[in-house]
Amino acid sequence: MPALSAQAAVNSSSTSMAPTFLLVGLPGLEATPSWWAIPLVAIYLCSALGNGTILWIIALEPTLHRPMYFFLFLLSVSDMGLATALMPSLLGLAFANAHAVPASACLLQMFFVHVFSVMESSVLLAMAFDRALAICSPLRYPALLTHGVTCKIGLAIAFRSLGLHLPLPFLLAHMSYCRPQVLTHSYCLHPDMARLACPGAPSAVYSLGVVLSAMAVDPLLIFFSYGLIVRVLQGVGSGEDRWKAAQTCAAHLSAVLLFYTPMVLLALLNRFKLPIPRPARTLLSYVHFLLPPLLNPVLYSVKMREVRGKILKRALPRKVGCAQ
Template sequence: MVVWNSSDTGEPTFILRGFPGLEYIHTWLSIPFCLAYLVAFVGNIIILSVIWIESSLHQPMYYFLSILALTDLGMCLSTLPTMVSVLWLDAREIQASACFAQLFFIHTFTFLESSVLLAMAFDRFVAICCPLHYSTILTNSVIGKIGLTCLLRSMGLVLPTPLLLRRYHYCHVNNLSHAFCLHQDVLKLSCSDARINSIYGLCVIATIGVDSLFILLSYVLILNAVLGIASREEQLKALNTCVSHICVVLIFFVPVIGVSMIHRFGKHLSLTIHILMADIYLLLSPVLNPVVYSVRTRQIRLGILHNFGLARRL
């Protein structure tokens, strides 16, 4: 047990549990996780490289995809060090300051991904509903400002949480539930009045819900515009440009909302379910996003094949 109060000269140490009850096979469990990280890193780096190299992909849609790939890489880098330490080295202790820093980056990249997906929905809305003004509305300057706004918004939303956590007293058993630090997981160890963090956390989570509603609204408007197109072939062509984005939206929002609800209202559920949902929430998007865009987006697929000298086989 570790206590953190005003008389303490040092900061507490938390214990990352990884997979409780399965410690004896942590090394084996590390194999699928390392493969997932490898796929995420390789996939997102390939997406970034192809967009960088292929001048035909220097368009707003692919610039936003680049930001999404960078966000996924950031998410992986936020969790990889402690995941490897726990599963490979059985080094499960983490200082409070490192834990707070990790949860800051994890949640910042989560909200950044939500913001980027909203920006990509706006991109699809402009491309389909205002095609003649697409290039004048989404200039490089505007895209840069949107990207910076997404980043500052995400950091601003998350920054108060680690600052508040530092002020709390921790006098419960210091075992965390995962192989990484999450805000809700650390908060439950506090013996201080943490209502501010709890209420603020709910408000912050609500912003993801607002993002999802705006994305839904954008697709209602897109669908309305598409139905106004006379040719069925043109309708399908317009909708096809949205399929990849719809897939990554579902891949992101379903696990995020699921893990938030489980943390808030599923305390009676098995710890295994909590751990599994958190791992899915952190790894599913970085792993599947580049796969979706590589398979569903012809320009990305052609760029990958061209840069690997396989274009003739397409």
């Protein structure tokens, strides 16, 4: 097998980064890889179409130039970036059974996968803050979340996403590796690469700090924001008012669950060493990275009437009066 021949070429006792990392394919499909390229390409094209439509409609419609839709714009950017960062190695495995990936390409993919993952988490947190402010303080909302404040939040998201992960490729590139450089996924992730390093590597401590500062803190703050929203909704007079307020959060809450649930399940599986088959773990990791870019545009198009209306208005041909 190509994977075995490539693995044999790796020097397990090397003290510096070898020229390649070895990826694993989808379990059970290594012998016939090409057919599962079809659903991968279909998922990517649908994700590109959905997120491209969201970006297009928000950019063109002046009525959508508001904080909520600015954050939705950033969410589509992060979704599209995440799907694009994953595709090269996935399609290489599917089309050519290419398990060996140059270290430079692996580091580049790792960097962008983590950057766009943290960007998505940050945007979901900003959207929770936006919804909490709109529901809890509707009269002060326009004064508090001005255009300038919204732009500063966007810059903070970009700085956080890039700044947290910029050192990682350089740390990994200068680390010593005492194990064969065989990864456990079909793409390059920092924890997966760092575990192959010799004991005492400083990257592990930095990686833990990045995880705690983003993927652990963000869900807690989102949960806190929804706690404030629920408390306010309990005091709203009629059930209809509560329903309208809850509807404004439906798409965002669905996106939060879609992004964090597979990640939490994977963390629990790894933490407690549960006897889950490897294909199930691999499928869950695919769901975590590929399903949000695919479904988020659908969720926001269906749940948000204004977005749906603007898309239909732009997509459907205008009627021309017969008398003209």
